[in-house]
Amino acid sequence: MAPAKERADAARNRRAILDATAALLAEHGAEAVTMDRVAAAAGVGKGTIFHRFGNRAGLLHELVAESALTLRAAVTEGPPPLGPGAPAGDRLVAFLEALACLSIDNMDLMAIYRTVAPHPRTEEFHLFWRRHITALLGEARPELDAEVVGRLLMDSLAGATVPDLVRSGARDRLLAAVAELVRSVLRTP
16 A cells, blocks of 8 residues: 655745754754744744654654665666766765765764654665675775665764864865775775
8 A cells, every 4th residue: 555645835834844854954043943033933833843753853853864865765766976887996985975964964963863863764774875885895995895884984974073073164185085085995905
């Protein structure tokens, strides 16, 4: 049985709520993301948000999932080099750059997100990323321990370096370094 199609007004409200939440985060930081402020910015009643997302954590979970699912779709169905059809090395560089951009673009969200329970699909998303990186590394450099090297590459984006460099105005420098890090791993000795 196919899932029920979302009503047009519910879809509009959902989009307005998510956009309002993202705007509040971008403009005013994590402290501004209260259900009252989101409701006012989205032009909906607070009850609509609670009905749709359950609570603040559910709302944040939806924002996180939306970004992760968009990247996953680009990897599985999008155009090369991020999507299928490009050499493994090119795809790996594109993916880790995209993953870095996802971290950069969601920095404020991730800061507030750490104060709530983990997303119920966090492990699913991380497992997909790890498997994707491992497969690409295994294809590009079969002599490497692709699983461990891939995890190290992915973990390099999870620490304080990304937010520190972005806050200091070095976003482009960070992205260039991510690409160079991946290319250095892809070079054969």
